[in-house]
Structures are given as structure tokens and as C-alpha cells.
Amino acid sequence: MPFPLYLLALAVFAMGTSEFMLAGLLPAIAADLDVTVGTAGTLTSAYAVGMIVGAPLVAASTRNRPGRSSLLCFVVVFSAAHAVGATTTAYPVLVATRVVAALANAGFLAVALTAAAALVPADRKGRALAVLLSGTTVATIAGVPAGSALGTLFGWRATFWAVALCCLPAALGILLGMPARPATRDTAARPALRSELAQLARARLVLVMLLGALVNAATFASFTFLAPVVTDTAGLDDLWIPVALxxxxxxxxxxxxxxxxxxxxxxxxxxxxxxxxxxxxxxxxAVLADRPAALLALVFVQGALSFALGSTLITRVLYEAAGAPTMAGSYATAALNAGAAVGPLVAGATLDTAAGNLGPLWTSTLLVLAALSLALAFRGGLSTATPD
Structure with a gap:
């Protein structure tokens, strides 16, 4: 894989850490800024909305700019938003910085997905996407636990500063290592924006976007509420939460x-x-959650299956949106984050039902069932030009 892909993955790592790190910082933020934990939770919602709305809007507004300059701009804005967030004492300002960071994250990922596909041969988009998304998965392994530990030791502001600083080597790498303008962004060959948006009328593209959103919704429905399953249902100590993550x-x-x-x-x-x-x-x-060994083993397995299936479906979005070379990445980003926003909302509503802490796990079951039912009903939408 081309080296610039790994530079993009480094930036995705910093952004993925930021997206997930609030789960361990909300109590400290609430106490410091004199708001309730529930109010502080709106920081997560603000970020998700910014990602969903920002992906197509920002991608459309930057389609006439070279890929490298757009990516660099997004990383710098993302870093600056975290620096401002680390210094503010006003909660509304912190909310605003999360929205700005989400817009920068959405724009970066939308352009990066398209740029990553342009850096490799047409039949290797899946491998390129795997390298790019490895930044997110490494963030869940190392970035989020490290950010939580940093926040515990030095305060939540230290975690924001760490994310801001992590963006700087990524920005330098993009400036020095990325081509100024990937081939697919050539102005002469690029279709009009109206033509690219018209791709959203294609049933197969809508199908794979919907499938990707459903699988990602299932993933985040359970991932978001994994902590109470670990401590309450399995009866493990709080220190086992980062282990499960x-x-x-x-x-x-x-x-x-x-x-x-x-x-x-x-x-x-x-x-x-x-x-x-x-x-x-x-x-x-859900059935074996009260058995710690089975719980931890299945958490690993479900993480592997969720991302294997989810990344495959998002790769199909890039293939199906081949007629929208500058907007394809934004379609994939919107599908991913629609699932990330909806899944926790639906799962959270089950916590006060008889299912309790296991409600999100059953929610994930139903979401995956819906995705597979659609895939079976419209299985031609996953077809490929190569033998399957």
C-alpha cells in the first residue's frame, strides 16, 4: 500500500480518538463546567450531527480544491478546535468546538476515502479502505484508553491537548507525502456536482448505504453501552471496562x-x-453476559465481525458511487455516521425497559437482522464485476 495511506490513517487515528474519548470524560467535563452529566452528553450528539451533515456539505464545497490542501485544512481546523476546547471555561463554546471538529472530521474522512481509492488500482479499494479505517480501530485499542487515563491523571483538558498535538505530525506528513491532486480529482474528467448528486437516485447505491448504516448502528448500539454490561451484568471491576474496550x-x-x-x-x-x-x-x-470469560471472548469476536462486515459494505459504497468521484467518500461517511448516531439513540431507549443493560445487545440483534433481510431481498445490490 502507498505510504500516503498511512499518513491519512494517522489523522484518522487522532479523529477517531476524539470521537470516542468523551465516554470516559463526561463526568469530569460536567463538574468542571458546572453542567449535568446529561447535558454534557449532548457533546456526543453535537459531534454525530456535525459528522452526518458535514460530510456531503463540506465535500461539495471543497471539490474544486486539490485533495492535499483540503486534507491539510481539515486537519489544522480539527487541531485548532481541540486547542480552543481545551482552554474554554464556557460550555456553549465547548459545544461549538465539537461541532467544528465534527465538520472537519467529516470533511477529512469524505475526501480521504476518495483520495485513498485514487492512490491504488481500481480493484484494491477494499485494501486501501482497510488501511484507512485501521486508524479508527487503533484509536479504540490505544487512543481511547490512553485518553481516558490521561484525563484521569491530568484532567480532561489534557486529553483535548493531546488530540490537538497528535494532529500536527499528520498535517506535516500530508503536506510532504500526499500528491497535490489525485487523478480522480482532475477537473477535466470530473462530472458536474448535479451529476454526482444524481447518483443517490441509484437503488444499488442507496441499498449499500442503508446496509452499512444498519450494521454500524448495531455496532455502536452495543459498544456505547458496553461498560454497564461489564460492571453490572458480569460483575467485574471498573478496571475491566478498558480491557473490554x-x-x-x-x-x-x-x-x-x-x-x-x-x-x-x-x-x-x-x-x-x-x-x-x-x-x-x-x-x-446477551445470554452469556453474566459469564466474564464468555463476555470478553465474544466482545473480541463481535468487534471483528462488525468491522469486517461494516468495512465491506462501505467499500461497496465507493464502488457503487464510482460515478461521483469527489462525493463518493461523503456518501460513505454519511452512511457510517448515520448508523453511529441512530444506534446509540435506539439502544439507549431500551435501558429503562425490562431488558435493562442487555437491551442494547438485543437492539444490535434486530438491527443486524434488518440488514441481512434487506441484503437477502436485494442480493443483486452486492454484486461485483469479478467472480464471487
């Missing part, structure tokens, strides 16, 4: 790496094998 992250890295090797040529096989296993895994986790 690291296991999930390690599984996700394994899954996205393995899927990256086969998702270009055999997407339907990944769905046909991984989908039923993922569907069986969520209820198994």
Missing part, C-alpha cells in the same frame, strides 16, 4: 484487516459468512 478494538482491527483482503472481489461471501455469525453473536453475548 481494548478487546473490541483489537477485534475490529482484525476484522477490517482480514476483510480488506477479500472485500474487493468477494463482498457477497463476506456478507454471507460474516452476517449470520454477527447475527448469532449479539444474542449469544
Amino acid at each position: 481494548v478487546l473490541f478494538g483489537a477485534g475490529s482491527l482484525t476484522g477490517v484487516t482480514l476483510a480488506g483482503r477479500v472485500s474487493d472481489r468477494h463482498p457477497r461471501r463476506v456478507v454471507a459468512v460474516g452476517g449470520p455469525l454477527l447475527l448469532a453473536g449479539w444474542p449469544a453475548l
Whole structure:
């Protein structure tokens, strides 16, 4: 894989750490800024909304700019937003910095997905996407636990500063290592924006976007509320929460790496094998959640299956949106983050039901079932030009 891909993955690592780190920082932020924990939780919602709305809007506004300058601009703005957030004493300002950071994150990921696909041959988009998304999976393994520990030792502001500083080597690497303008962003060959937006009327593109959103919703439905399952249902100490998160992250890295090797040529096989296993895994986790060894093992397995299936579906978005070379990445980003926003909202509503802490796991089961039902009904939408 080209070296610039790893530079993009470094930036994705910093952004992924920021996206997930608030789970361990909300109590400290609430106490410092004199708001309730529930109010502080709106920081997560603000970020998710910024990601969903920002991906297509920012991608459209930067489509006439070279890929390198756009990527560099997004990283610098993202870093600056965290620096401001680390120094503010006003909660509304902190909310604003999260929205700005989300817009920069969405724009970066949208352009980076397109740029990554342009750096490799047309039949290796899946492997390129696996390298890019490894930044997110490594963030769940190392970045989020490290950020939580840093916040515990030195305060939540230290974690914001760390994310801001982590962006600087990524910015320098993009400036020195990325080509100024990937081939697919050539002005003469690029279709009009209206033509690119018209791709959203294609049923197959809408299908794979919906499938990717559903699988990602299932992933984040359970990942977001994993902590109470570990401590309350399994009866483990609080120190086991980062262990479970690291296991999930390690599984996700394994899954996205393995899927990256086969998702270009055999997407339907990944769905046909991984989908039923993922569907069986969520209820198994719910039933065995009171057994610590089974819980931790299944957390790793579900992380691997979730990201293997999810990354494969997002790769198909890039293939199906080939007629929208500057907007394809934003479509994939919007699908990912629609799932990341909706999944926790639906799962959170189950916590006050009879299902309790296990409600999110059953929610994930239903979301994956919906995705597989759609995939079975419209299985032609996952077809590929190569033998499957």
C-alpha cells in the first residue's frame, strides 16, 4: 500500500480518538463546567450531527480544491478546535468546538476515502479502505484508553491537548507525502456536482448505504453501552471496562484487516459468512453476559465481525458511487455516521425497559437482522464485476 495511506490513517487515528474519548470524560467535563452529566452528553450528539451533515456539505464545497490542501485544512481546523476546547471555561463554546471538529472530521474522512481509492488500482479499494479505517480501530485499542487515563491523571483538558498535538505530525506528513491532486480529482474528467448528486437516485447505491448504516448502528448500539454490561451484568471491576474496550478494538482491527483482503472481489461471501455469525453473536453475548470469560471472548469476536462486515459494505459504497468521484467518500461517511448516531439513540431507549443493560445487545440483534433481510431481498445490490 502507498505510504500516503498511512499518513491519512494517522489523522484518522487522532479523529477517531476524539470521537470516542468523551465516554470516559463526561463526568469530569460536567463538574468542571458546572453542567449535568446529561447535558454534557449532548457533546456526543453535537459531534454525530456535525459528522452526518458535514460530510456531503463540506465535500461539495471543497471539490474544486486539490485533495492535499483540503486534507491539510481539515486537519489544522480539527487541531485548532481541540486547542480552543481545551482552554474554554464556557460550555456553549465547548459545544461549538465539537461541532467544528465534527465538520472537519467529516470533511477529512469524505475526501480521504476518495483520495485513498485514487492512490491504488481500481480493484484494491477494499485494501486501501482497510488501511484507512485501521486508524479508527487503533484509536479504540490505544487512543481511547490512553485518553481516558490521561484525563484521569491530568484532567480532561489534557486529553483535548493531546488530540490537538497528535494532529500536527499528520498535517506535516500530508503536506510532504500526499500528491497535490489525485487523478480522480482532475477537473477535466470530473462530472458536474448535479451529476454526482444524481447518483443517490441509484437503488444499488442507496441499498449499500442503508446496509452499512444498519450494521454500524448495531455496532455502536452495543459498544456505547458496553461498560454497564461489564460492571453490572458480569460483575467485574471498573478496571475491566478498558480491557473490554481494548478487546473490541483489537477485534475490529482484525476484522477490517482480514476483510480488506477479500472485500474487493468477494463482498457477497463476506456478507454471507460474516452476517449470520454477527447475527448469532449479539444474542449469544446477551445470554452469556453474566459469564466474564464468555463476555470478553465474544466482545473480541463481535468487534471483528462488525468491522469486517461494516468495512465491506462501505467499500461497496465507493464502488457503487464510482460515478461521483469527489462525493463518493461523503456518501460513505454519511452512511457510517448515520448508523453511529441512530444506534446509540435506539439502544439507549431500551435501558429503562425490562431488558435493562442487555437491551442494547438485543437492539444490535434486530438491527443486524434488518440488514441481512434487506441484503437477502436485494442480493443483486452486492454484486461485483469479478467472480464471487
